[in-house]
Amino acid sequence: MDLHVTVSGRRDLAGQIYRQLRERIVEGRLAGGTRLPSTRDLADQLGVSRKTTLDVFERLLAEGYLIAKRGSGTFVADTLERLPARAPGHPNAQIRAALAQSGTSNAARTAPRAADEDTPPWWQTQTEALALPRPDPRLACDFAGGITDKTRFPFDVWRRCITDALRVQARGQGAYRDPAGEEKLRLAVSRYLAFNRAVASNWDDVIVTQGAQQALALLARVTLRPGDTIAVEDPGYPPAREAFGALGAKVVPVPVDADGLIVDQLPKDARVVYVTPSHQFPLGMPMSLARRVALLEWAQTHGALVIEDDYDCEFRFEGRSLEPLKSLDNAGLVAYVGTFSKTIFPELRVGYMVPPAALKGALLRARQTADCHGCVLTQTALADFMLNGHFARHLRRVHQTYAERRARLLGHLRGPLAAWLEPVMPNTAGLHLAARLVDGADENALLAAARAASVGLHALAPFYLQTPVQAGFLFGYGGVESAQIDAALDSLATHLAAA
DSSP states (O other), rough: OOOOOOOSSSSHHHHHHHHHHHHHHTTTTTTTTEEEEOOHHHHHHHTTTTHHHHHEEEEEETSSEEEETTTTEEOOSSSGGOOOOOOOSSSTTTHHHHHHHHSSGGGGSSSOOOOGSSSSSHHHHHSSSSOOOOOOHHHEEOOOOOOOOGGOOOOHHHHHHHHHHHHHHHHSSSSOOOTTTTTHHHHHHHHHHHHHOOOOOGGOOOESHHHHHHHHHHHEEEEEEETTEEEESSOEEEHHHHHHHHHTTTEEEEEEETTOOOGSSSOEEEEEEEEOSSSSSTTTOOHHHHHHHHHHHHHHTTEEEEEEEEEETTTTTTSSOOGGGGGSSSSOOOEEEEEEEEOOOOOGOOEEEOOOHHHHHHHHHHHHHTOOOOOOHHHHHHHHHHHHTHHHHHHHHHHHHHHHHHHHHHHHHTTTTTEEEESSSSOOBSSEEEEOTTTTOOHHHHHHHHHHHHOOOOOGGGSSSSSSSEEEEEOOTTSSHHHHHHHHHHHHHHHHHHH
């Protein structure tokens, strides 16, 4: 068969062909079971080298969109035939109907359930404040997660962007702004997502928030009432669980395996499912394509919202990344959440979301009630930083830095520390690695050796709610220089050997 694929110019030929084939598969125009032409025939049809078409097929095979049958050829996988289609009538009708049925519309939030009247507020049940990642300055090296390297950030360029934004602000009126954020930044984010993450969105679909944490809190606020069930990955991200619990939601942990969240174990009454499919936090595996399709199918069947947290998708060091769950969502079931905390630094406090259209109005009203809008100066400067290409250049530079640190860390875990720790694989992205204790290793002995070596280690146990804990540690390398990694882990290995 001939495939209608348009190749423009001679740049990124493999990328052009890949995106068009993937789009046709996701949209169903290339049905499951369809036999594709050979890489040689396709190369002849398109006037490109066979290596180009081989690269495209290898990527689609690795991501699960195609299957190869020895002696028969290459076929479109039938997994995607179960993807929910857009519901008839109003866009996002599935989510809208679910909200109406459960009474979680914005207007209904003033009437909490009677059964919850005797339940104390979440903050009264907590004994201590939520601990955010902070390295201990007293240690020679601390592998705290969630830390970025600010020394690599181009502050001279950022200063110019801030100065230009000040001039713009000085010329404007002293008035309140759009709770969705500055239009220019929303445009920059939508372009970035379309090009880098295959999330097709108009600038008006984007809502800028005070970090990803506010996006999660707003989504929970407009979709959940006290007592409603939200399913989260176990192990998972504690600040997200705390945001949902603070609103009185019933947080139900669902275990993960090598393919990500186990969809078959989702509670049937879950109104919302929170996942990190590109890089599961904290273990690191990506959610398989088959599991992604199953999750979207489950969400449509149960009228649930899926919150996708794509928290550090920019840093991938091996293989090809799967596009976000949002890029497979034809039915308006997924709210996509991103952040600049990992790509720039957490103090910036800028995140964003691309929610289903059915939720946008309620989210903007909730945002206006919470804090009206974010910092206009920061948003204007960040928009210039992105649209003028500085953000892309910064990502390329720090990607090389983090790749070297990751390689150093893996070298130690697979070398001198292999008797005690084993990296959880595949773990090909992000700014941290998870490592399990090998059978027979003593966690207390390892922690004692780390203290003696002035090394900060952070156990995996706090990330678990119900699933049996996998003993091990999370190694964040975003804020640790390569030389520090070598010195710290050499010292740790020496203390362990002596003990």
